[in-house]
Amino acid sequence: MATTPLARSPRQRSIVSRRVRSIAPSGIRKFFDLLASMDDVISLGVGEPDYATPWHIREAAIYSIEKGQTSYTSNYGLLELRQELARHIAGRYGVEYDPRAELLITVGVSEGLDLAMRAILDPGDEVVVPDPCYVSYSPCVTLAGGLVTSVSTCLGNDFKLRPDDLEDKISPRTKAVLLGYPSNPTGAVMSKEELAAIAEVAERHDFLVVSDEIYDRLVYDGEHTCFSSLPGMKERTIVLGGFSKAYAMTGWRIGYAAARAEIIEAMMKVHQYTLMCAPAMAQNAALEALRWGEEDVREMVEDYNRRRRVMVKGLNDLGLQTFEPKGAFYAFPSIASTGLSSEDFAERLLFEEKVAVVPGNTFGRCGEGHVRCCYATSLDQINEALSRMACFLSKLRS
Amino acid sequence: MNLDILKILEKDARVEPDQIAVMTGLPVAQVKQEIAQAERERIILRYRTFVNWEKAGAEQVWALIEVRVAPQRGAGFDAIAERIYRFPEARSVYLVSGAYDLAVQVVGHTMKEVASFVSEKLASLDGVQGTTTHFLLKKYKEDGEIMEGTEDRSRLAIAP
Numbered sequence: 099m100a101t102t103p104l105a106r107s108p109r110q111r112s113i114v115s116r117r118v119r120s121i122a123p124s125g126i127r128k129f130f131d132l133l134a135s136m137d138d139v140i141s142l143g144v145g146e147p148d149y150a151t152p153w154h155i156r157e158a159a160i161y162s163i164e165k166g167q168t169s170y171t172s173n174y175g176l177l178e179l180r181q182e183l184a185r186h187i188a189g190r191y192g193v194e195y196d197p198r199a200e201l202l203i204t205v206g207v208s209e210g211l212d213l214a215m216r217a218i219l220d221p222g223d224e225v226v227v228p229d230p231c232y233v234s235y236s237p238c239v240t241l242a243g244g245l246v247t248s249v250s251t252c253l254g255n256d257f258k259l260r261p262d263d264l265e266d267k268i269s270p271r272t273k274a275v276l277l278g279y280p281s282n283p284t285g286a287v288m289s290k291e292e293l294a295a296i297a298e299v300a301e302r303h304d305f306l307v308v309s310d311e312i313y314d315r316l317v318y319d320g321e322h323t324c325f326s327s328l329p330g331m332k333e334r335t336i337v338l339g340g341f342s343k344a345y346a347m348t349g350w351r352i353g354y355a356a357a358r359a360e361i362i363e364a365m366m367k368v369h370q371y372t373l374m375c376a377p378a379m380a381q382n383a384a385l386e387a388l389r390w391g392e393e394d395v396r397e398m399v400e401d402y403n404r405r406r407r408v409m410v411k412g413l414n415d416l417g418l419q420t421f422e423p424k425g426a427f428y429a430f431p432s433i434a435s436t437g438l439s440s441e442d443f444a445e446r447l448l449f450e451e452k453v454a455v456v457p458g459n460t461f462g463r464c465g466e467g468h469v470r471c472c473y474a475t476s477l478d479q480i481n482e483a484l485s486r487m488a489c490f491l492s493k494l495r496s
Numbered sequence: 497m498n499l500d501i502l503k504i505l506e507k508d509a510r511v512e513p514d515q516i517a518v519m520t521g522l523p524v525a526q527v528k529q530e531i532a533q534a535e536r537e538r539i540i541l542r543y544r545t546f547v548n549w550e551k552a553g554a555e556q557v558w559a560l561i562e563v564r565v566a567p568q569r570g571a572g573f574d575a576i577a578e579r580i581y582r583f584p585e586a587r588s589v590y591l592v593s594g595a596y597d598l599a600v601q602v603v604g605h606t607m608k609e610v611a612s613f614v615s616e617k618l619a620s621l622d623g624v625q626g627t628t629t630h631f632l633l634k635k636y637k638e639d640g641e642i643m644e645g646t647e648d649r650s651r652l653a654i655a656p
Contacts, residue, residue, distance in 0.1 A: 130654045145655030150647055233656040282656075404504065404519035411518050454653060477511075477519075 121237045125460035129444065133454055140483045142471040143454040145282070147346040147427070151383070152394040155345060158386035159379045171378050173370040174362075175203020175354070179385045183354060186388050191324035193332055199359040202366055203376045203384075207312045207353040208234060209369070210338040214308050214355065215242035217364035218336075223273040225308075228259045230458060230465030232282045232310065244273070250464045253432055256421050257286035261295040268299070274306040277325065280313035283461045283470040284430040285423020290323040297328045307335045312353070313426040315344035315395050318403045320424070326356065333358055336365075343426075344395050345387040350380040402427050402473065405480055409473040412484040416491055427474040430458065434467045436494055444469055450493070451486040497539060498522065498530050505531070509543040548643055550635070558603050558632040559610050561618065562596040564625045573597060576623045585613050596628070607631065 112119065126143070133139055150156075174180060180197035188194050195201050204210040211234060219225070221243040227235045229248040236246045247267045251257045264275060275296070279288045288296075300307050309325035326335040340353030355365055369375075387394075409429045413420040418431035433443045440457035447453050447469075458465030473480060500520045504511055513531065517524040534540040549556050565576045573591050580600060581589040588601040600618070604610040611629070619627050635643050 124656065126654050126656060130652075133653045139653065141651075141653040143654035144651050146651055148649075148651070150649055400500075400503075407521055408515065408518050456654060456656075460656065477508075477515075481515075 117241065117243075121240055124233060125441075126233075126456055129448065129454065129456070132445075132448060136448070136452065139448070139452045139454055140475075140479050140486065141454040142473070142475065142480075142483055143456045144472045144474060146348040146474065147343065147398065148474045148476065149346040149398060151345065151347050151350070152387075152391060154390055155347065155383050155386045155394075159350075159383035162382035163379050167378055167382060169378060171203075171375045171381060173366055173375055174198075174201070175376055176378070176381045176385065179203060179381050179388070182385055182388045187324070187356060191327045193324060193327045193356075195356050196359070200356060200362055202355045202362050202369065203381060204338075204340075204353045204355055204369065205373055205376050206342065206351040207310055207338045207340045209351075209373060210340075210353045210355045210365075211235070211238050211308070211310065212241070213365040213368050214336045214338065214361075215239055215244060216368045217361060218273055218306060218308075219244040220273075222271060224269055224271045225273060226264060226267045226275040228277070229463055230257070230283055230461035230468075231276075232278050233460060235276050235278070235310075236462075239276070245271070247272070248462065251284075251286075252464060253419070253421060253468075257281060257284035257430070258288050258292055259296060261299050264296060265299050265303075268303045268305070272303065272305045274308050275300065276308045276310070278310040278312075280317060280322070280423075280425025282313065282426050283428050283456065283458065283465060283468075285426045285428045287317055287320070287322070287424035289320065290328070293323050293325060294328055297325070297331050300334060301330065305334075307331065308338065309335055310338045312338065312340045313343050314339060316399060316402060316427060317425045318399075318406060322425070336361055341384050341387055344398075345384075345391050346394075346398065347380075347383065347387065350377075350383055352376055352380045352384040405473045405475075405477060408477065408480055409471060409484075412480070413471065413487075416484065416488055418487075418491075427472055429471045429473060430465075430468050431471065432468055436491070438494075440466055440469055447487065447490050451490045453483045453486045453490070497534060498526075501527060501530055502534065502539070505540065505543075546639060546641060550643075555605060556603055557605065557607050557610050558601065558635075559614070560630045560632065561600040561602055561614055562628040562630075563598040563600055563618065564596045564627070565598060566623050566625055567597075568623060576621065579621055580618065583613070583617060585610075585617075 180201045183201055184195050184197040215238045219242045224245045224247050225239045226247045226249055228251050239246045249263050249267045251259055307325055314322045326332040326337050336355060336357040338355055342348040410420050410422055413429055413431040417435060418433060420429050420431040423429055436443060440459045444455050444457040455469040455471050458468030501516055504516055504519060513524055513527045517527045567573050568575050577589055577598060580586050585602050586600050587603050590599045592599045602610055602613060614627055614629050
């Protein structure tokens with residue numbers, strides 16, 4: 099029998115690095131395990147579209163495989179895809195990116211975020227992260243050797259980041275702010291004017307803006323503002339985008355980073371030694387999506403919008419205060435009126451009525467007192483979930 | 497006419513006006529009024545249920561009939577088309593471009609019944625110059641619905 103020498107080290111040294119140990123395990127793991135053992139659960143805990151990828155996109159990927167396009171691509175990604183992407187971004191947001199030097203195809207925004215952090219952070223550099231936010235933000239900063247500075251956002255301000263609150267968190271070591279609007283988990287969207295105020299702070303204190311815009315196409319009232327389209331911001335912004343949410347392509351794992359050449363070059367350096375390139379067939383699918391997927395996006399967004407209204411009205415009617423989410427596909431009701439913690443609420447709702455939601459504290463301290471409900475599920479399921487929640491709440495309140 | 501209301505009803509005719517109002521952000525009264533108007537103007541023709549009869553065990557025979565006709569002075573193809581679509585056996589009637597003029601879908605209980613409808617009622621009409629009958633062997637997809645088998649989609653029930 100072989101033994102692992104390290105495990106028996108007399109110094110009792112841990113196998114796992116201090117840095118990885120310092121990261122909290124995902125809060126939703128527990129719910130995942132609970133759910134796996136239950137039947138007849140309606141899940142509002144999902145984090146992806148309920149559509150399969152449109153067939154023409156799948157077919158394009160199959161065709162590319164049949165033609166034998168199964169090799170490595172350029173580290174930056176297929177040039178054709180970057181060219182199409184450059185046209186797409188210029189057309190939508192009016193920002194010109196050089197497809198040869200300012201765009202990088204990544205394995206989802208997840209990789210893009212990791213690359214961005216590794217490319218810009220030195221040990222001890224600080225990144226300001228709004229709370230609540232997507233679960234990867236803080237760990238990615240920590241893994242890259244940076245320090246997270248949380249800035250609170252709240253229901254009273256529709257979970258938008260206020261420039262004053264941001265400015266309070268700035269220190270000489272602040273390297274960047276990490277924005278994610280439209281927001282997972284809150285559905286908050288920031289308007290052009292509100293983002294311009296953030297840009298002004300970034301300019302004045304000279305830090306970078308990493309803008310996760312994976313939900314850019316899922317905006318319901320008004321238009322999405324690409325952060326780099328703000329005056330003077332292209333130079334100091336890393337835009338992270340992708341195909342998962344807009345084209346229902348989560349499993350393909352294709353995203354991109356758009357930034358000035360110096361930053362993309364640095365991100366590419368990490369990318370080439372870790373990922374080499376994003377999967378070729380998935381890149382071909384993404385190319386098809388950009389060229390011919392506009393109608394799909396339009397239809398899906400129309401449909402999300404209808405379900406969004408049903409969910410938000412339903413939650414408010416239940417007495418759970420819910421601000422109107424203007425983007426993504428989540429509602430983030432306050433459950434404060436029940437007196438329960440987010441986790442207790444989610445756990446009891448799951449056990450008693452078999453509805454799964456994600457406790458808000460998963461997304462940060464400021465998410466406490468809320469739960470995340472995804473409305474990317476069928477109308478029947480939404481209605482059934484709402485009526486089960488009504489039962490749950492009436493028992494709770496009686 | 498609000499197209500949004502129609503799109504919702506086309507997908508699922510059971511959605512109640514109250515729900516449509518929430519989905520579209522319109523007042524309930526307006527939704528009801530628009531639906532009533534659409535019914536009146538025959539924009540909404542009918543509310544129907546789409547049944548897979550084969551699965552239900554009912555015998556049905558479908559055929560696509562190509563009909564070549566001589567257009568009539570003053571009435572074009574419309575008069576002959578009307579003569580055809582008056583028959584309940586003709587489930588749809590289209591004027592088409594190409595090698596023939598009218599495409600007619602016919603349904604019956606047996607092949608014999610469909611064949612005799614074509615030969616006795618359709619082919620014998622004044623102005624019909626010829627017909628070609630294609631019996632349907634299998635329906636894969638109809639009206640946007642795949643008849644057999646669906647995609648097995650499973651999502652992570654909980655994801656960040």
